[in-house]
Amino acid sequence: MTRSFLARNPSVLIFIGLLAVFTLCVTLMSEAFGAGVISTSFVKTLGKTLCLCLVALAMDLIWGYAGILSLGHMAFFALGGYMIGMWLMYARTEEIVVAALSQGGLPATPEEITQGIATQIFGVVGSSDLPVIWSFAHSLPLQLLMALAVPGVLALIFGWLAFRSRVTGVYLSILTQAMTLALALYLFQNDSGLRGNNGLSGLQNLPGLADTSQDLVSIWFFWASALALALGYLTLNWVVSGKFGSVIRAIRDDEARVRFLGYPVEVYKLFLFTLTALIAALAGVLYYPQAGIINPAELAPIASIYLAVWVAIGGRGRLYGAVIGAAFVSLMSSVFTSGRLPDITLGPVRLNWVDWWLVILGLTFVAVTLFAPKGIGGLFDRLRHIAPPDRKGAPLGPDDGAFQEQEAQR
Amino acid sequence: MRLIACLLAALLCFLPALSRAEGLAAQIVADNRAQIEKPSRQTIGPVIAAIAGSGDAMADDILSAWADKRLVIRKADGALLIATPEGPGLALMGLDGTPAGTATRAEVTELKPNAGVRGLIASALVQFTLTDPDPARRAEALSSIARDPSAETLAPLRAAITTETDPDLKAQKERLERFLTLRFDPDPTARVAAIESLGADIALDTRAALNPLLATTRMVVAGNVPPNIARPLIPGRDITEDEAYALLVGAGLAPARLSPEDQRAALVTHLSGGMVGGIALADLNSQAARDRAYTALEAAGTVPTAATDDEARAAVAAHRFVDAYVEQDRAVTDAAAAALARIDRKVALMQAADLGLDALSLAAIYFLAAIGLAITFGVMGVINMAHGEFITMGAYTGFVVQLFVPDYTLSILIALPLAFAITFGAGVAMERLVIRHLYKRPLETLLATFGISIALQQILKNVFGTQARPLTAPGWLDGALTFNDVVSISYIRIAIFVLAVIFLLFFLWLMKRTRLGLEVRAVTQNPTMAASMGINPDRINMLTFGLGSGIAGIAGVAIGLYAKVTSEMGADYIVQSFMTVVVGGVGNVWGTLAGATMIGSLQKLIEFLNPSNTLAAQTYMILFIILFIQFRPRGIIALRGRAAGD
Helix, strand or coil, X not given: CCCCHHHHCHHHHHHHHHHHHHHHHHHHHECCCCCCCECHHHHHHHHHHHHHHHHHHHHHHHHHHCCCCCCCXXXXXXXXXXXXXXXXXXXXXXXXXXXXXXXXXXXXXXXXXXXXXXXXXXXXXXXXXXXXXXXXXXXXXXXXXXXXXXXXXXXXXXXXXXXXXCCCHHHHHHHHHHHXXXXXXXXXXXXXXXXXXXXXXXXXXXXXXXXXXXXXXXXXXXXXXXXXHHHHHHHHHHHHHCHHHHHHHHHHHCHHHHHHCCCCHHHHHHHHHHHHHHHHHHHHHHHHHHHCEECHHHHCHHHHHHHHHHHHHHCCCCHHHHHHHHHHHHHHHHHHCCCCCCCEEECCEEECHHHHHHHHHHHHXXXXXXXXXXXXXXXXXXXXXXXXXXXXXCECCCCCCCCEHHHHHC | CHHHHHHHHHXXXXXXXXXXHCXXXXXXXXXXXXXXXXXXXXXXXXXXXXXXXXXXXXXXXXXXXXXXXXXXXXXXCCCEEEEEEEXXXXXXXXXXXXXXXXXXXXXXXXXXXXXXXXXXXXXXXXXXXXXXXXXXXXXXXXXXXXXXXXXXXXXXXXXXHHXXXXXXXXXXXXXXXXXXXXXXXXCHHHHHHHHHHCCCCCCHHHHHHHHHHHCEEEEEECCCCCCCXXXXXXXXXXXXXXXXXXXXXXXXXXXXXXXXXXXXXXXHHCCECCEECCEEHHHCCCHHHHHHHHHHHHHHCCCCCCECHHHHHHHHHCXXXXXXXXXXXXXXXXXXXXXXXXXXXXXXXXXHHHHHHHHHHHHXXXXXXXXXXXXXXXXXXXXXXXXXXXXXXHHHHHHHHHHHCCCHHHHHHHHHHHHHHHHHHHHHHHHHHCHHHHCCXXXXXHHHHHHHHHHHHHXXXXXXXXXXXXXXXXXXXXXXXXXXXXXXXXXXXXXXXXXXXXXXXXXHHHHHHCHHHHHHHHHHHCHHHHHHCCCCHHHHHHHHHHHHHHHHHHHHHHHHHHCCECCCHHHHHHHHHHHHHHHHCCCCHHHHHHHHHHHHHHHHHHHHHCCCCHHHHHHHHHHHHHHHHHHCCCCCCCCCHHHHCC
């Protein structure tokens, strides 16, 4: 019992070590600090992938450990991105507006600056007033707080409503999906105050750093993403390896029994739902400055489904599985949809990878669900010779946990 | 006989006029020769009106010749003549109707009025066409007057009513006469009578005729009080102070206010040595500092004085602002307001009825989209996220059938069973290959069917492309069942409604009256016991799933008839369909019906309250559903007892 947390969880050290080596390698090969083998855009892709790994960690915690299939975590991710995007866009536009106004001979008044910014940002949707939700956009600390507070409060309210009425299983999944859809549809309107389907753009230009090259900025964000992933991994590993972790796994396996044992199941679930929403929002905060643009399509329910796909393919119920799944599938996606792979000619039919990648992904996903519920993570079990209990034969009854043929013969 | 009567009447009508107006039109033309040769749309109006109103029998000929570019100037003597093509040359006629010989085309110059002027001429000609022997031309003249009513047309229209023989046209003329009377008659009592005779007629043209009577202008009361005030305006409540001040400026009662841009420009112009009005340039970064600097410049007399905020407020407070009717007669505006209020009440009722019809048809669509899900999800407890793609497959089946069968009615009749067969097959295949293995892991069923949905959607996209494909309804479904100007419903929606009712009846019959339904209900309630009774649950599950998918295919054909067919059309319905099933109550077809009705009417209601924004309507709808599930987690119609499961 006296052994330290790290000694009990050697995988954390291995993971952080690998991540550090990877970060170092990318840094040394980047255009900013070394050989220039890796292009800046690929550094950004890698940085974004690390952020996606962080959301996948959150998804694994809520789904793999607690058994709540949330189809709304990409909404929290995008909300975080929107919040940081508001500051980026505001501050950057402010610089431009101030520069433009100073041409006029007089120093600009605060009213003129605000008006100018509003016209610049909202001209696209035919408005020139700054909506109320942009009240904090002038300040980075306040807006960062918003980036965590908005998704956090939304998750708290939604989770409270859902869990207190004992919505579980597929109902909860559909409900979270509906929430995501509602949010996306709301943001698609022009008068939502977030520029409708134009979204927020130009986020890759950091305010005050106009002279700094994107080579450098991309590496900074890469480091930040790696650090966030490492910290996220450490925190979540700590969360799941203690008693708390045991309780949430128990909730996954038999919620009613945990409730009868006296645990406040709803509180556990609500805490977990909000915590993972916050992690997703944090990942979004780091992701969207690297992506450069955010629009309501990012919130579409399908994004959250892809998140579930990554975690399932990587292997649920183990944190490194989620990271591997997210990294593997999202990198494969960007390779296959890049349009650079040559077409395959099968007789008269030409197969274009961009067109068929989603088909492959969908079918792979079905196959993984059917034949390899442990995903890629299952390979590690095989390497370590941990075999699942082999209950050969068909079940004798239709109920869960019925004796199976060979068990019954013993 | 009728023709002769018409002509006779026309003659009788014009004879007295003829005697005193002969040659008058030619005189007017001669007086305005310069304008007529180079007419401009803005200024030619009175001249045309004068010609048309001259009562001269030649006015019609002159104006129509002018509009047809047959009014020519003879180059030899500069005379203005009417030309008629005759053989290779032209037959000429003087403006008073006397023949004036012939000419070749080279000997004359045609007047070519532009399209705008021709339009004016055409409307002036209306009075002649109102009594034209050809009913089609008379109808044309009526619609021309209705488009652009004017006081001048009132008298000819009235004159043309008594001679009208066609009952339809006569009714139209009388109706139009009332609209013109209520606007242009010089006698107020006649106008009020015309307004009151309209009753609560909700037709669009009635409202269009009444509304101009109630047009108001926003004005400041200066000197004489306008005779017919709609309502007084209190600055700050009815209009903003800025608007009120702008009215004052417009009426010349107050100096223009200084806009920030003008102030800024003035300050920049008077910048000298880094100082303006005694204030350093760098300090001018607030509005207060700029105002101080400008006041200093005003004091020095270098810039014109502009109203300050206080002065503006005082000026606004010193004046009265009103909305005044353009129409001067109080009795007329009161009558019009009363008539419009009557009409509005009736329109509101009609709109409610129309909204009800819309809601019903939307409910039918949701019901169609959801009933397949209600079977697979409600009866089997299996989430099928590929349901939306089955809907799409059904719609594409319809599209493909129409490629081969050109007759739309026949193709739809073929497409419906074919779509059922194809999606039934797809559903059975999916159940056998995937879902069968996941019955005990519902979350994974959801995910696996999602995988299938992603793959299917992309395959459909690859095969049919991303652009919308047409699925054309047969001709007899075109158009709409129109009750009046407010209430109407398109035949396609009626057809979808009928289809939904058929499916409801079919489903009820299947579940309650057939062996299959009995077995399905048995397997639903207790699979173990059902199996013991000799029912094969595997087979039942397979058939049920196929049935649910097949109905999705038929729903796809129906939805494709009015929505555009794309690979994503099914996905648009999937969340709403699940909501319908969940809200209605799982495992009960009446629940699905109730859910569809509730969601359909609610969505239409929200759209009605916020018409510009269907996206917001959907957002609020989903929020409402999330809240609704808080209070009735098992839906509107919840199963009780053992059937409810856990």
